[in-house]
Amino acid sequence: xxxxxxxxxxxxxxxxxxxxxxxxxxxxxxxxxxxxxxxxxxxxxxxxxxxxxxxxxxxxxxxxxxxxxxxxxxxxxxxxxxxxxxxxxxxxxxxxxxxxxxxxxxxxxxxxxxxxxxxxxxxxxxxxxxxxxxxxxxxxxxxxxxxxxxxxxxxxxxxxxxxxxxxxxxxxxxxxxxxxxxxxxxxxxxxxxxxxxxxxxxxxxxxxxxxxxxxxxxxxxxxxxxxxxxxxxxxxxxxxxxxxxxxxxxxxxxxxxxxxxxxxxxxxxxxxxxxxxxxxxxxxxxxxxxxxxxxxxxxxxxxxxxxxxxxxxxxxxxxxxxxxxxxxxxxxxxxxxxxxxxxxxxxxxxxxxxxxxxxxxxxxxxxxxxxxxxxxxxxxxxxxxxxxxxxxxxxxxxxxxxxxxxxxxxxxxxxxxxxxxxxxxxxxxxxxxxxxxxxxxxxxx
Amino acid sequence: xxxxxxxxxxxxxxxxxxxxxxxxxxxxxxxxxxxxxxxxxxxxxxxxxxxxxxxxxxxxxxxxxxxxxxxxxxxxxxxxxxxxxxxxxxxxxxxxxxxxxxxxxxxxxxxxxxxxxxxxxxxxxxxxxxxxxxxxxxxxxxxxxxxxxxxxxxxxxxxxxxxxxxxxxxxxxxxxxxxxxxxxxxxxxxxxxxxxxxxxxxxxxxxxxxxxxxxxxxxxxxxxxxxxxxxxxxxxxxxxxxxxxxxxxxxxxxxxxxxxxxxxxxxxxxxxxxxxxxxxxxxxxxxxxxxxxxxxxxxxxxxxxxxxxxxxxxxxxxxxxxxxxxxxxxxxxxxxxxxxxxxxxxxxxxxxxxxxxxxxxxxxxxxxxxxxxxxxxxxxxxxxxxxxxxxxxxxxxxxxxxxxxxxxxxxxxxxxxxxxxxxxxxxxxxxxxxxxxxxxxxxxx
Numbered sequence: 001x002x003x004x005x006x007x008x009x010x011x012x013x014x015x016x017x018x019x020x021x022x023x024x025x026x027x028x029x030x031x032x033x034x035x036x037x038x039x040x041x042x043x044x045x046x047x048x049x050x051x052x053x054x055x056x057x058x059x060x061x062x063x064x065x066x067x068x069x070x071x072x073x074x075x076x077x078x079x080x081x082x083x084x085x086x087x088x089x090x091x092x093x094x095x096x097x098x099x100x101x102x103x104x105x106x107x108x109x110x111x112x113x114x115x116x117x118x119x120x121x122x123x124x125x126x127x128x129x130x131x132x133x134x135x136x137x138x139x140x141x142x143x144x145x146x147x148x149x150x151x152x153x154x155x156x157x158x159x160x161x162x163x164x165x166x167x168x169x170x171x172x173x174x175x176x177x178x179x180x181x182x183x184x185x186x187x188x189x190x191x192x193x194x195x196x197x198x199x200x201x202x203x204x205x206x207x208x209x210x211x212x213x214x215x216x217x218x219x220x221x222x223x224x225x226x227x228x229x230x231x232x233x234x235x236x237x238x239x240x241x242x243x244x245x246x247x248x249x250x251x252x253x254x255x256x257x258x259x260x261x262x263x264x265x266x267x268x269x270x271x272x273x274x275x276x277x278x279x280x281x282x283x284x285x286x287x288x289x290x291x292x293x294x295x296x297x298x299x300x301x302x303x304x305x306x307x308x309x310x311x312x313x314x315x316x317x318x319x320x321x322x323x324x325x326x327x328x329x330x331x332x333x334x335x336x337x338x339x340x341x342x343x344x345x346x347x348x349x350x351x352x353x354x355x356x357x358x359x360x361x362x363x364x365x366x367x368x369x370x371x372x373x374x375x376x377x378x379x380x381x382x383x384x385x386x387x388x389x390x391x392x393x394x395x396x397x398x399x400x401x402x403x404x405x406x407x408x409x410x411x412x413x414x415x416x417x418x419x420x421x422x423x424x425x426x427x428x429x430x431x432x433x434x435x436x437x438x439x440x441x442x443x444x445x
Numbered sequence: 446x447x448x449x450x451x452x453x454x455x456x457x458x459x460x461x462x463x464x465x466x467x468x469x470x471x472x473x474x475x476x477x478x479x480x481x482x483x484x485x486x487x488x489x490x491x492x493x494x495x496x497x498x499x500x501x502x503x504x505x506x507x508x509x510x511x512x513x514x515x516x517x518x519x520x521x522x523x524x525x526x527x528x529x530x531x532x533x534x535x536x537x538x539x540x541x542x543x544x545x546x547x548x549x550x551x552x553x554x555x556x557x558x559x560x561x562x563x564x565x566x567x568x569x570x571x572x573x574x575x576x577x578x579x580x581x582x583x584x585x586x587x588x589x590x591x592x593x594x595x596x597x598x599x600x601x602x603x604x605x606x607x608x609x610x611x612x613x614x615x616x617x618x619x620x621x622x623x624x625x626x627x628x629x630x631x632x633x634x635x636x637x638x639x640x641x642x643x644x645x646x647x648x649x650x651x652x653x654x655x656x657x658x659x660x661x662x663x664x665x666x667x668x669x670x671x672x673x674x675x676x677x678x679x680x681x682x683x684x685x686x687x688x689x690x691x692x693x694x695x696x697x698x699x700x701x702x703x704x705x706x707x708x709x710x711x712x713x714x715x716x717x718x719x720x721x722x723x724x725x726x727x728x729x730x731x732x733x734x735x736x737x738x739x740x741x742x743x744x745x746x747x748x749x750x751x752x753x754x755x756x757x758x759x760x761x762x763x764x765x766x767x768x769x770x771x772x773x774x775x776x777x778x779x780x781x782x783x784x785x786x787x788x789x790x791x792x793x794x795x796x797x798x799x800x801x802x803x804x805x806x807x808x809x810x811x812x813x814x815x816x817x818x819x820x821x822x823x824x825x826x827x828x829x830x831x832x833x834x835x836x837x838x839x840x841x842x843x844x845x846x847x848x849x850x851x852x853x854x855x856x857x858x859x860x861x862x863x864x865x866x867x868x869x870x871x872x873x874x875x876x877x878x879x880x881x882x883x884x885x886x887x888x889x890x
Contacts, residue, residue: 106821376551
């Protein structure tokens with residue numbers, strides 16, 4: 001049997017899968033931060049193009065992917081599904097482990113799947129400039145590339161701690177033609193407010209979102225693009241799970257366990273949602289979201305309405321949250337440093353269709369190094385959460401003597417995160433960063 | 446038509462192609478540095494296993510690839526051949542441009558093709574430890590990974606200038622379990638000799654080779670592995686050209702121009718040799734090796750016997766050389782900073798079967814940024830030489846109105862070379878580094 005399961009480019013899915021159409025329960029509407037009433041499309045029109053707002057609220061099961069998007073997907077899709085046979089040997093497990101390798105994209109992660117779509121729909125409605133936030137830089141470099149492809153300007157607020165830890169990501173965004181600022185920055189009211197409280201603030205995704213939304217709302221030619229959390233973002237990512245299901249079929253396999261790391265929910269949802277559909281229809285699948293122990297949104301957060309950003313400019317979203325002012329420690333998995341969660345993922349967790357696990361930083365690097373030595377690919381620190389949980393599930397399968405099929409999303413490679421590996425090799429990650437959970441969550445006034 | 450031309454894993458070539466079998470002229474034997482006589486297998490046995498020495502001297506056309514090697518190749522092979530259709534659009538050229546993407550390997554370059562083979566043959570003959578040199582680190586990380594797969598120790602002498610410029614490569618080698626030293630180092634006679642002359646020596650591949658060979662020759666459990674230049678290294682790389690030819694056939698194309706960057710000759714030879722065979726048999730193909738203007742071995746070197754290393758420990762090889770004491774400037778394409786060239790490639794150039802071009806550093810980054818903005822992938826500085834020449838050939842095809850098929854080897858991505866791109870974006874590469882050509886070439890005494 002082949003180790004890598006390729007599909008031809010003719011097999012790239014031609015529609016996004018909208019899980020909302022299949023849920024056996026209704027979703028809670030986002031609320032306007034001023035009125036506390038459900039937001040309307042008009043409320044969002046200042047920062048998003050109408051096509052994306054429609055997708056955000058759509059209940060149509062399949063949304064066709066325009067030809068112009070498919071053409072750019074063809075730069076790197078379909079990504080391979082790879083049997084982690086070398087890792088299996090190392091673990092001596094009867095489990096069969098497969099990973100979907102989204103790191104095969106030019107920027108090294110799954111993020112272009114939605115960046116390309118968002119740039120396309122914005123371009124079509126006349127947007128000249130997109131502004132966004134980024135954590136580790138996977139999202140920022142993806143949007144920078146997508147804007148370049150559609151001839152739009154791109155500005156990225158990059159979380160300060162990652163801006164300093166990952167200078168190569170910044171260079172990458174510059175190569176694609178974007179402007180990059182460290183966040184909090186002195187260029188926005190939101191940034192100045194945070195800097196006044198703490199001039200050495202390491203930043204967070206929540207703060208960077210506040211800055212980007214503020215700039216987009218204030219300029220007619222500019223819209224905002226978000227890399228995760230929202231329904232339309234996860235919708236675009238379902239191309240991952242759709243491909244994975246077909247590739248498993250090609251290999252004659254059925255998934256028993258499906259794993260993705262979780263920050264805002266986009267790589268997890270992208271892989272998991274097509275499997276959640278099967279689960280709703282009766283399939284027995286264990287679907288697991290993995291997050292950092294030091295930013296435990298799903299495992300220790302509260303399910304309630306909260307802001308998506310730190311300052312409180314976004315609509316209120318019903319989601320698992322650590323509180324919008326929670327400041328996660330500066331762990332290397334910058335893409336998972338988010339106080340909230342996708343409302344769709346939150347709803348699945350609430351209803352027991354998925355479960356969540358939290359892992360310590362040192363353990364996920366142990367797993368990542370084992371994986372790299374076996375399979376060659378060095379995982380992104382974010383993806384390393386999925387790797388380590390897959391290893392634990394494979395060890396459990398060995399103890400139980402069960403030949404389970406474990407599938408996880410290797411959402412990115414770690415070649416631009418090597419300082420993290422250097423720190424791990426130097427023994428600097430042994431102490432888990434401490435957190436204080438602040439439970440004050442804003443209510444709609 | 447598909448943009449990416451995949452083959453199935455069943456189609457991975459099962460033999461290496463040995464160009465020596467098809468050459469219409471004889472090769473010049475390497476000479477013993479002490480006696481000036483052609484070297485014998487016994488002379489090489491201190492640093493290489495017998496299987497590789499046999500391959501070095503073989504005239505057998507096809508050498509079967511052992512199953513154990515194919516199994517590890519399956520981690521990333523076959524690599525895709527990709528139509529650079531977005532670049533074509535940008536250039537408005539009638540040429541059809543294809544690139545073989547060797548950066549798809551886990552370490553990000555073509556180097557594992559020979560690293561895996563060398564580790565395998567060494568392991569089979571009882572070697573416990575491999576020692577090597579590396580420039581930009583592509584070779585060192587490949588050998589580190591290969592040694593990890595076969596349970597051997599690995600030690601890498603990394604050229605000082607790259608050791609400082611590319612700390613992420615060092616971290617990568619550590620993840621794969623290797624030991625990494627900056628070269629020149631105080632741990633060998635060769636290193637101490639160079640440091641006595643210049644305590645701040647930036648190092649060179651020639652010096653690092655001296656250090657590695659010295660250590661291998663002095664320890665019974667240790668052999669030496671070279672990442673380029675020698676016949677057996679290029680032999681292993683021919684898997685690239687064999688796949689490329691099949692993929693072009695699948696696309697219904699015939700190459701008019703074949704391009705590879707040239708340092709020691711391994712990615713160039715790997716792509717080119719199967720096409721050289723066709724050329725010997727009458728096909729009309731323009732085959733071009735591209736090198737840096739500041740290390741112009743093929744375009745300005747002399748064809749004569751010279752040492753492969755700086756100190757003068759290796760056999761004398763008849764090749765194009767800038768003199769074994771030539772110190773190339775610290776350009777970002779660390780993998781191309783070598784005074785010599787593959788004797789096979791040298792012989793092809795001598796007989797007009799290939800030609801060579803030299804390009805300035807700033808131009809190759811201009812080409813690389815244009816390529817990245819079009820195709821997404823950020824090229825390694827080495828591979829950027831091939832990219833820029835492909836662009837020039839495509840522009841020429843436009844001027845001549847010819848729908849040529851241009852094929853080049855994108856031998857690696859540049860994600861671990863982003864400092865180079867930062868320097869380019871900051872305008873720091875506009876001045877071409879100056880060189881002084883020293884023509885004193887050692888003769889066999």
